[in-house]
Amino acid sequence: MSQNEKITIDRLIGLKRGINGSGRRIAAITVYDFPFARLADRAGMDLLLVGDSGGMVTLGYDSTIPVSMTEMLTMSKAVSRGTHRPLLVGDMPFMSFASKQDALTNGGLFLKEGGMDAVKLEGGSEYADIVRALTRAGIPVMGHVGLRPQRAKFWHGYRIEGKDYRSARIVIEDALELESAGAFALVLEMVASEVAKVVTEKVSIPTIGIGSGPCCDGQILVLHDVLGLYDNLKPRFAKKYIDLSPLIISALSKFKDDVLVGKYPEKRHSASMESSELDKLQRVSKAEKDRPVVSEA
Numbered sequence: 001m002s003q004n005e006k007i008t009i010d011r012l013i014g015l016k017r018g019i020n021g022s023g024r025r026i027a028a029i030t031v032y033d034f035p036f037a038r039l040a041d042r043a044g045m046d047l048l049l050v051g052d053s054g055g056m057v058t059l060g061y062d063s064t065i066p067v068s069m070t071e072m073l074t075m076s077k078a079v080s081r082g083t084h085r086p087l088l089v090g091d092m093p094f095m096s097f098a099s100k101q102d103a104l105t106n107g108g109l110f111l112k113e114g115g116m117d118a119v120k121l122e123g124g125s126e127y128a129d130i131v132r133a134l135t136r137a138g139i140p141v142m143g144h145v146g147l148r149p150q151r152a153k154f155w156h157g158y159r160i161e162g163k164d165y166r167s168a169r170i171v172i173e174d175a176l177e178l179e180s181a182g183a184f185a186l187v188l189e190m191v192a193s194e195v196a197k198v199v200t201e202k203v204s205i206p207t208i209g210i211g212s213g214p215c216c217d218g219q220i221l222v223l224h225d226v227l228g229l230y231d232n233l234k235p236r237f238a239k240k241y242i243d244l245s246p247l248i249i250s251a252l253s254k255f256k257d258d259v260l261v262g263k264y265p266e267k268r269h270s271a272s273m274e275s276s277e278l279d280k281l282q283r284v285s286k287a288e289k290d291r292p293v294v295s296e297a
């Protein structure tokens, strides 16, 4: 696959299956706006997820529950305007796929209006029928098993899934059922590494891990964790590759200081009138001091 070729669903699956020696791991990241989507595309990401985590890291909600379809579509449109190569996946927000009809309507909007290539929905085998209905209607679906942040707030919080036999079996069954319902990939969130390995070996679609150990076919992180732009939640798997917050604060403080002492703007940041026009303006202003300059000139 060339560096510039659009990542389609077939190509993504091909990365797992290694068709014609093309196998390799998959790199994915969440994005929520135009400038970061462009940068993530330039960085060579395979898959961009417009995650409902955007509700927390860019809109300031304290969980993903309040995020609306309107907000998700606004973020999706901005992301799709900024990218060419990565596969784009829109995250279906809480209650947007509670019934088949809602799922079809809202999933369709991600493709028709949001410019996404596919949708993701959180949920295990109980959502198999909805995944089937979406894929039959031509809306590709990425599953999301293990920890489900949309439920964490009301249940047991953010905890690892698959630590005991019973919970491991649930994760494995969920993954298998979603695959047979037509999902083209699976996010495994906060699943014990051994269980993630079993799932990855059992399914023929790519597994994209977040906090699920090294054996998944790919990895995804939340952009703002990677860039040091969000410190409210610090999950164990989050890795800060750069700490942008102090750099941004320092740049903004310098701007503020320049404004306060009159160092900004400099001559090169401003435009001037032509001197003959300026003369005229000054002459007229002087002669007709009390009348509005613009309407008189």
Ligand code: KIV
Binding pocket: 030, 049, 050, 051, 052, 053, 054, 091, 187, 189, 210, 220, 222
């Ligand atoms: O919304 C999100 O950021 C996600 C990731 C945890 C995969 O669903």
